[in-house]
Amino acid sequence: YPWRHAPEMQLGEFNLTEIKAMLGSYTKVLFVRDPFQRLISAFMQGMGSSPSFSSFVQDVLDGGQHNASVTWKPLVSLCRPCLVQYDYVVVFGFLRQELGHLLRRAGLLAGSLLPTFTDTQVRWTYSWLSEQMFSELSLQQKKQLSRFYRWDLSAFPFSSSLLTG
Secondary structure, three states, rough: OOOOOOOOOHHOOOOOOHHHHHHHHOOOOEEOHHHHHHHHHHHHOOOOOOOOOOHHHHHHHHHHHOOOOOOOOHHHHHHHHOOOOOOOOHHHHHHHHHHHHHHHHOOHHHHOOOOOOOOOHHHHHHHHHHHHHHHOHHHHHHHHHHOOOHHHHHHHOOOOOOOOO
């Protein structure tokens, strides 16, 4: 249905027949990232006006899921993994390994197409940063964040997320 496709159109704007045809004709890849790391990234990029990470998190929690920015909104509400059958789910922090597998499955030479990734360094840095910023939060904020992202934490393999503990 290319005549109706425009970059700004949402999937929900098409009828069910068009949605099934489009989704059936594509390889669907979903890139996911630990929700707590997404919050840290949003805070560090200055996406809120809060002076501290704790007050930024409180602003996010006070705003609720319906008013949340797409930057920190739960992925399940954005990507609908229960409705869209994704062919691949690629987790941030394992990009080199997972993209290599994805490219090989597509019949492409993975080695020549992949940029240099620093997954190990990125994971270590985010692990350290996450622990530091997590320690700034109150117990109540930690519990509220776990509830805010409960569906993401259930749907995706974020076993090392601080929000699952």
